Amino acid sequence: MRLTGRRESNNVEDRRGMGTGAKAGIGGIGGIIVIALFTFLSGGNIGDFVNNVVQTQMQGPAEVQTNGDQHQFTEEEEKLADFSKQILAGTEDVWTEQFQLHGMKYQYPTLVLFTGAVQTACGNGSAxxxxxxxxxxxxxxxxxxxxxxxxKDLGIQAKGDLDFAYAYVIAHEVGHHVEYLRGILGKCHAKMARVSKEEANKLSVKLELLADYYAGCWAHYDNEKYQSLTDGDIEEAIDCAEKIGDNYLQKKARGYALPETFTHGTSEQRMYWLKKGIETGDWNTTTFAPGDLD
Ligand SMILES: [Zn+2]
Incomplete structure (x- = not known):
């Protein structure tokens, strides 16, 4: 990617090195909605997380417990932090414009950088x-x-620097925020709570693929505005999309895949929607069929 001279977003909370210490005043837990980049398979992390969500709901906001640990960041970590702030700024520019064009106002999300574990309005999260x-x-x-x-673990390949795949990861999470602002996330989760597990998984896949699509849309306009994409970038993100597909991750983890358990989409689907977003940037395209969210 070409990012020289690009601004960095200020909507970043740097909680690195703060342990699990929570920010004061996180409370009023509304919709418990957490959406990760891919389905996590090893260990009981998601189960723990859900338990924590329930616990936090019952106990209310946690106490502040910063431990004053002065973490020293490596040059590499600082570069990645600056990079993430630049990508976030790009998503702010693109989505502000897109929302305006469609008569809406984009509200900036906040990026929280953390190490290890973190407290959120959705419960305790972990790296x-x-x-x-x-x-x-x-x-x-x-x-x-x-x-x-x-x-190292996912084996994402890049022709030059590995960067656009990272940007895709951030833009995917921003994509969920876009879904939230457009009212899609709330409707989808309400519906998911009413239907069978299998139906809920299918809706989850659509939500995830839409976030991939929005990540692509961001790249489409970011490149149009700033000529940010360089040779090999798209292939790199597509390679990432392939390697975080449910079928790919399940096969890698246990040798076979169970399609009814997919929550994020297959490699093929994730590559398709990311690519479609990059190519078109069309605001009106959706992964949901009419009636899906009723
Ligand atoms: Zn997601």
């Missing part, structure tokens, strides 16, 4: 879940170590 969005506080949560894992 092991991968990046996620919580609509309860309209924040995206990102532990920057996820990025090095993308190369």
């Amino acid at each position: 092991a879940m991968g990046p996620f969005y919580c609509s309860g506080d309209q924040r995206l949560y990102l532990d920057l170590s996820f990025f090095s894992g993308m190369r």
Whole structure:
């Protein structure tokens, strides 16, 4: 990507090195909506997380418990933090314009950088879940170590620097925020609570594919405005989309895939929607069929 001279967003809360210490005053837990980048398979992380959500709901806001640990960041970490702020700024520019064009106002989400564990309006989150969005506080949560894992654990390939795949990850979470502002996320989750597990999974897939599509739309306009994409960038993000497909991750983890358990879409679907977004940027396209959200 070409990002020289691009501004950095100020809508970032740097909670790195703060342990699980929570910010004071997170309360009023509205819609418990957390959406991670992909289905997490190993261990009981998601189960723990759901338990924590219930606990937090019953106990109300947590106490502040910052531990004063002065974490020293490496040059690499600082570069990734600056990069993330630039990408977030790009999503602010693009979505502000798109919302305006469609008679709506874009409200900026906040990006929370954390290390290890983090407290959110949706409960306690952990780095092991991968990046996620919580609509309860309209924040995206990102532990920057996820990025090095993308190369090491997910094996994402890049022709030059691995960067646009990272941008896709951030833009996907911003995509959930766009879904939230457009009223899609709330409707979808309400419907998911009413239907069978299998039907809910199908709706979840559509929500995830739409976030992939919106990530692509962002890239479409970001590139139009700033010529940000360079040779090999699109292939790199498509490679990432393939490697976070449910079928791909399940096969890798246990040798086979169970389609009825998919919540994020297959590799093929994720690649298709990301690519379609990059190519068209069309605001009106959706992954939902008429009646899906009624
Ligand atoms: Zn997602």
